[in-house]
Amino acid sequence: MWRAGRTAMLGRMRTTAAVLWEPGGKWEVEEVELDGPQAGEVLVELTASGLCHSDEHMVTGDLPVAYPMVGGHEGAGRVTEIGPGVTEVAVGDPVVMTFLPSCGRCPYCARGWPSLCNDGAGATLGPQLDGTYRFHARGPGGHDTDVGQMCLLGTFARHTVVPVKSVVKIDEGFPLDLAALVGCGVTTGFGSAVRSADLRAGDSAVVIGVGGIGANAVQGARVAGCRYVVAVDPVEFKREQALTLGATHTAASIDEAWEVVSELTRGQLADAAILCTGVAEGADLQPALQLVGKHGRVVVTALGHAEEDTASLSLLELTLYEKQIRGALFGSSAAQHDVPRLLEMHNLGQLKLRELITKEYTLEQVNTGYEDMRAGRNIRGLIRY
Numbered sequence: 001m002w003r004a005g006r007t008a009m010l011g012r013m014r015t016t017a018a019v020l021w022e023p024g025g026k027w028e029v030e031e032v033e034l035d036g037p038q039a040g041e042v043l044v045e046l047t048a049s050g051l052c053h054s055d056e057h058m059v060t061g062d063l064p065v066a067y068p069m070v071g072g073h074e075g076a077g078r079v080t081e082i083g084p085g086v087t088e089v090a091v092g093d094p095v096v097m098t099f100l101p102s103c104g105r106c107p108y109c110a111r112g113w114p115s116l117c118n119d120g121a122g123a124t125l126g127p128q129l130d131g132t133y134r135f136h137a138r139g140p141g142g143h144d145t146d147v148g149q150m151c152l153l154g155t156f157a158r159h160t161v162v163p164v165k166s167v168v169k170i171d172e173g174f175p176l177d178l179a180a181l182v183g184c185g186v187t188t189g190f191g192s193a194v195r196s197a198d199l200r201a202g203d204s205a206v207v208i209g210v211g212g213i214g215a216n217a218v219q220g221a222r223v224a225g226c227r228y229v230v231a232v233d234p235v236e237f238k239r240e241q242a243l244t245l246g247a248t249h250t251a252a253s254i255d256e257a258w259e260v261v262s263e264l265t266r267g268q269l270a271d272a273a274i275l276c277t278g279v280a281e282g283a284d285l286q287p288a289l290q291l292v293g294k295h296g297r298v299v300v301t302a303l304g305h306a307e308e309d310t311a312s313l314s315l316l317e318l319t320l321y322e323k324q325i326r327g328a329l330f331g332s333s334a335a336q337h338d339v340p341r342l343l344e345m346h347n348l349g350q351l352k353l354r355e356l357i358t359k360e361y362t363l364e365q366v367n368t369g370y371e372d373m374r375a376g377r378n379i380r381g382l383i384r385y
């Protein structure tokens with residue numbers, strides 16, 4: 001039963017969203033009810049949402065999340081209502097929704113690590129920061145069921161209510177479809193190269209897996225001034241696209257990349273290898289470690305299997321060559337600082353965004369979008385509302 005009585009009280013509205021009811025299921029595009037914004041929240045009408053691989057992990061069960069969940073964690077749109085106490089944005093403002101909030105006050109934000117903000121800790125558990133739900137749908141048996149929001153966002157919806165800590169106000173006039181990709185993929189990939197891998201002018205880099213995230217790690221490595229950027233992907237189309245985004249060389253496998261990078265650097269090997277494959281596999285760690293030379297960094301941006309806790313690697317190489325393995329969340333980026341800067345870099349012709357979108361879909365076609373991802377057809381698929 002829809003709770004008509006609460007509708008007026010919480011300013012409920014109806015909208016359409018793609019809901020995943022169980023692991024292994026399909027995205028169900030259905031009419032849902034959405035509460036109005038509570039304290040510290042904003043209602044956003046979406047223009048576009050990117051199709052990131054992390055939502056696919058909800059389907060495969062690799063990422064532990066609560067079900068049911070409205071998917072989607074990179075998007076852009078306009079604020080149409082603000083909740084009590086919101087002063088950072090106003091009705092009508094164009095915003096990017098980022099997959100991690102940053103509060104600015106927790107110990108991690110305070111240390112300059114906003115991608116590790118404590119408010120992001122429960123981002124895949126479903127409810128909003130106050131523990132209550134904004135989306136409600138007709139569950140099995142026709143009951144009114146609370147529905148979670150992927151990364152507190154749920155951008156696979158025409159409208160959503162999100163924490164103001166998860167939005168970045170952007171300049172009026174910037175194309176919102178392109179801005180949507182900066183909510184996760186662009187910033188994560190770029191930051192993985194520039195921040196997490198700490199690439200510098202003249203360095204050599206290998207990006208393993210050049211889909212939505214890796215393509216932006218390639219752009220980051222180019223902007224950082226790397227002399228060699230080797231893009232690794234088994235899919236020829238992805239390798240071709242990587243060359244247009246700044247890769248200097250390509251390889252179809254990590255083994256092939258070792259031959260390329262070893263030859264190019266006269267055996268010194270890469271300064272960093274950034275793992276951006278669809279799923280991080282423990283078995284890829286040692287081959288990735290062998291791609292980097294002395295003081296080389298292996299950056300693990302791809303998400304691994306939830307249950308996997310084994311990876312074999314040479315401890316001797318770690319010690320004797322001072323190699324490092326680093327995890328990277330959101331490319332160690334700071335949304336309020338990096339999102340506007342990346343958009344400006346696009347305006348200056350230094351960062352490609354339009355070229356990342358291989359194909360557009362309607363919300364109703366979200367499952368087709370993910371089939372295309374699995375088949376390796378897209379750098380990034382985009383839902384346009």
Ligand SMILES: NC(=O)c1ccc[n+]([C@@H]2O[C@H](COP(=O)([O-])OP(=O)(O)OC[C@H]3O[C@@H](n4cnc5c(N)ncnc54)[C@H](O)[C@@H]3O)[C@@H](O)[C@H]2O)c1
Pocket residue numbers: 051052053054055057184185188208209210211212213214232233234235238253254276277278279280300301302303304328329330331373376378379
């Ligand atoms: N750490 C973070 O903050 C963060 C944020 C977003 C996404 N991710 C993760 O990053 C990963 C990539 O996401 P995406 O959206 O770019 O996915 P994607 O599917 O668009 O791209 C993955 C690419 O990896 C390639 N690939 C698969 N196996 C490979 C292998 N063995 N060697 C080389 N290439 C291989 C695929 O062909 C594909 O092009 C996912 O695991 C995603 O969950 C992490």
Ligand SMILES: [Zn+2]
Pocket residue numbers: 052053054073074099184185
């Ligand atoms: Zn993502």
Ligand SMILES: [Zn+2]
Pocket residue numbers: 102103104105106107108109110114116117118119
């Ligand atoms: Zn914080």
